[in-house]
Amino acid sequence: MKSLFVVAGEISGDTHGAELLSSLTSRGEWSVTGLGGPLLHKEASGVENWLEEAAVLGLWEVLKKYGYFRSRMAETVSRILADKPDGILLIDYPGFNLRLAKALRSGGYAGKLIYYISPQVWAWKKGRIRTMAELLDLMICIFPFEKELYEASGLPTEFAGHPLVDEMAEVRDESIVREEGFVALLPGSREREIAKLFPPMLDAAEQLLRWRADLRFGSTGATPELTECLREMAAERGLGDSFRIGEETSHRIMQRASAGVIASGTATLEAACLGLPYCLTYKVAWLTAEVARRVMSVDFLGIVNVMAGREVVRELLQADARGEMIAGELQRLLESPETRESLQKELSGVVEMLGDGGTHERAAGFVEAILASDA
Numbered sequence: 001m002k003s004l005f006v007v008a009g010e011i012s013g014d015t016h017g018a019e020l021l022s023s024l025t026s027r028g029e030w031s032v033t034g035l036g037g038p039l040l041h042k043e044a045s046g047v048e049n050w051l052e053e054a055a056v057l058g059l060w061e062v063l064k065k066y067g068y069f070r071s072r073m074a075e076t077v078s079r080i081l082a083d084k085p086d087g088i089l090l091i092d093y094p095g096f097n098l099r100l101a102k103a104l105r106s107g108g109y110a111g112k113l114i115y116y117i118s119p120q121v122w123a124w125k126k127g128r129i130r131t132m133a134e135l136l137d138l139m140i141c142i143f144p145f146e147k148e149l150y151e152a153s154g155l156p157t158e159f160a161g162h163p164l165v166d167e168m169a170e171v172r173d174e175s176i177v178r179e180e181g182f183v184a185l186l187p188g189s190r191e192r193e194i195a196k197l198f199p200p201m202l203d204a205a206e207q208l209l210r211w212r213a214d215l216r217f218g219s220t221g222a223t224p225e226l227t228e229c230l231r232e233m234a235a236e237r238g239l240g241d242s243f244r245i246g247e248e249t250s251h252r253i254m255q256r257a258s259a260g261v262i263a264s265g266t267a268t269l270e271a272a273c274l275g276l277p278y279c280l281t282y283k284v285a286w287l288t289a290e291v292a293r294r295v296m297s298v299d300f301l302g303i304v305n306v307m308a309g310r311e312v313v314r315e316l317l318q319a320d321a322r323g324e325m326i327a328g329e330l331q332r333l334l335e336s337p338e339t340r341e342s343l344q345k346e347l348s349g350v351v352e353m354l355g356d357g358g359t360h361e362r363a364a365g366f367v368e369a370i371l372a373s374d375a
Helices: 011-025 038-043 059-064 066-083 094-106 128-135 144-151 163-171 191-211 224-236 250-256 266-273 286-295 303-308 323-334 337-352 359-372
Strands: 002-008 030-036 047-049 087-091 112-116 138-141 157-159 182-186 216-219 243-245 259-263 278-282 315-317
Touching (some): 002 011, 002 066, 002 094, 038 047, 094 112, 144 157, 144 303, 157 359, 163 250, 191 216, 191 224, 191 278, 191 323, 216 250, 266 303
Parallel strands (some): 002 030, 002 087, 087 112, 112 138, 182 216, 182 259, 216 243, 278 315
């Protein structure tokens, strides 16, 4: 029986890890331990649910818990070196997982180190790729361009496809018909994003309504509290009658709207999978933007554009993340069915690059194969 130690420190990693583990254990008997969340613990009782402590956001939160993470790291390294599992499966969570990989190699761990869902070092810290190549035995990536990038460093890499392909197939509803004049305004899943991005989206809505009074807008928050916040912000502008807020999930809004604007992030890839013609927007503090501009290694923020190598989806960032610019791009999409159709075709071409589904099953096969090679 092969033994595997899994480490995931965020909700998404717990979700993807549990799917992979389910596929892996369906193929045979495995001894699985590690650190993860409730879903991984459900799949393997030997995986401790540490998500409440591990899933922190922002540098300040990490610094406040430095002592906790330091002791957790030492404890995890000691445990792995004592138990000597056949393989370690590191799922995203680079701040902890890459340090863990280095500490294990320094401590003499000789088993297989496997990384699933690459950290976006290609965007921020390309120098880390060489270090990862020295530490890891296999990278399992979810974007097609990552395979060539990692393999150039000498790191064996497999492309499993993107989990969103399967996830969006489950939420896609072919009975939904796009509504002419219905616009999606999706400002993100965090309170900070809503505070910065929803006001200019409301500005855009006001301008668009002066152009076409029959337009309607759809939005929703990631929680009931955030949804209520959106309702209050729209009502304060006197826009309540033109908005449907919290009546449908973001995925249904993406399928019903004829155009939209979306905060940069995973939602933009979801929108591409669901065929929504959209533009993306984002705004951060001036200093944060300056630092990002200096360290980013890619020309675009949106992953659709990164994959395409050009601006398929219009990016309205920083000074351009204002009502006038958003309204102009939405109007361009709304007044031309041909423009929307052309964008949908381009988005479809990018989505095809993500694979045809079965991501976690494929990833499980890669894990099984590399550990079987030592049998």
